[in-house]
Amino acid sequence: MKLDTSGFETSVPTIGFGSSSDMLDELSSVPSFDLPHTKEFDGFQKKAVDMLKHAKGTTTLAFIFKGGVMVAADSRASMGGYISSQSVKKIIEINPYMLGTMAGGAADCQFWHRNLGIKCRLHELANKRRISVSGASKLLANMLYSYRGMGLSVGTMIAGWDETGPGLYYVDNEGGRLKGDRFSVGSGSPYAYGVLDSGYKYEMSVEEASELARRSIYHATFRDGASGGVASVYHVGPEGWTKLSGDDVGELHYHYYPVPPAIAEQVMEEATTE
Amino acid sequence: MTKQHANWSPYDNNGGTCVAIAGSDYCVIAADTRMSTGYSILSRDYSKIHKLADKAVLSSSGFQADVKALQKVLKSRHLIYQHQHNKQMSCPAMAQLLSNTLYFKRFFPYYAFNVLGGLDEEGKGCVFTYDAVGSYERVGYGAQGSGSTLIMPFLDNQLKSPSPLLLPKQDSNTPLSEAEAVDLVKTVFASATERDIYTGDKLEIMILKADGIKTELMDLRKD
DSSP states (O other), X not given: OOOOOTTOOTTSOOOOSSOOSOSSTTTTTSOOOOOOOOSOHHHHHHHHHHHHOOOBOOOEEEEEETTEEEEEEOOOEEETTEEEESOOOOEEEEXXXXXXXXXXXXXXXXXXXXXXXXXHHHHHHHHSSOOOHHHHHHHHHHHHHHTTTTTOOBEEEEEEEEXXXXXXXXXXXXXXXXXXXXXXXXXXXXXXXXXXXHHOOTTOOHHHHHHHHHHHHHHHHHHOTTOOSEEEEXXXXXXXXXXXXXXXXXXXXXXXXXXXOOHHHHHHHHHHHO | OOOOOOOOOSOXXXXXXXXXXXXXXXEEEEEEXXXXXXXXXXXXXXXXXXXXXXXXXXXXXXXXXXXXXXXHHHHHHHHHHHHHHSSOOOHHHHHHHHHHHHHHTTTSOOOEEEEEEEEOTTSOEEEEXXXXXXXXXXXXXXXXXTTHHXXXXXXXXXXXXXXXXXXXXXXXXXXXXXXXXHHHHHHHHHXXXXXXXXXXXXXXXXXXXXXXXXXXXXXXXXX
């Protein structure tokens, strides 16, 4: 198996299960990946990932508009085909004026967001001023970059309001960091983008924006099996964030598409009141 | 030529199921006492429930050697906390400590599926469920282990509480009385034992209240 080792970092610690550093005599002097000794390399990787990678599959979105930043997410956590929880908090409150969204590995996102919150607080104490959204997202991106290739799974958006106004950054486990106005992350994101992009106008009011965000999450949960639970919507304004709504998506369905009572039921109703 | 190495895994699964239910002023933590490896039973009398603090009890299924190691770490951290703060750790504090301890070994995880039960600062029951690397969530009830997929749907049916994410906020603690919760746990384990080969032998139930902990033992099918 010929693998491209040009980008390989020799400082990556080895975590082998039963693998040793001299797998092949010819390669013992050349840096190489520690590979498991199995006949089925592909299958092994998938099994290893499946055994310990938990809670992925999600829909999160955030966008900037005239009134600030709107952040929304579903609340389902799945382990393979099993729904491990319908009430996961995917919008993490880093501090009173900054939010982070969670997509990918639940433990990775929870831990690194908590860590980011600590770093932001230390920055405030050291510099006597709040950290900017750009700064916070940079801290997180740099941290994740140093763990690149080690299997972390984080796809997060940092949304907040600082001195320059509303800010929104997308940060992922590759160490990528993008500034933007509209993002959706997760397995349900294509569906959310469809609804979000078609309804988006910068001049929306807060009510219109929150309804658009809620609707986008609802549509994503409708079509994506890995998304569901409760659609939470947060608004980040100049005074900080507030939670605007939390609705069960099952009930939202009947709210958007009410079922007219069948004629037979109406007749039954009349009969019982006599 | 590839060297042939023995395929050795540092992990093993000792099976078993753990359940916890939070009430208004109590918490019920239960686990079966069967410890197995593959198709063999290692012990019919192995306790998977461990008291970490007065108000926090941990129940873990998975690889019991990792569970033992995890407990040791938590016990020593708790002792240090008691020396520094002159009080026992509260359940929410222990919950976060457990999460951080699990994440600390993110790249060589503890193969332990945990349910932490106890009483929070207000005296209400609380249950926290975890995955193997430390993501955690406070819930009204939880099940982990080999029988969890059999038990969770039934608990959802009986105890489904409004999600804590809903706005306006609704209380998520179960309206059951302590006796009803214990009865529910016994029913649920009896059913799981029927269909899960790794669950059985005996059921150990711990009921945590403000005035202390009570333990009950019930027989389950041994086949």
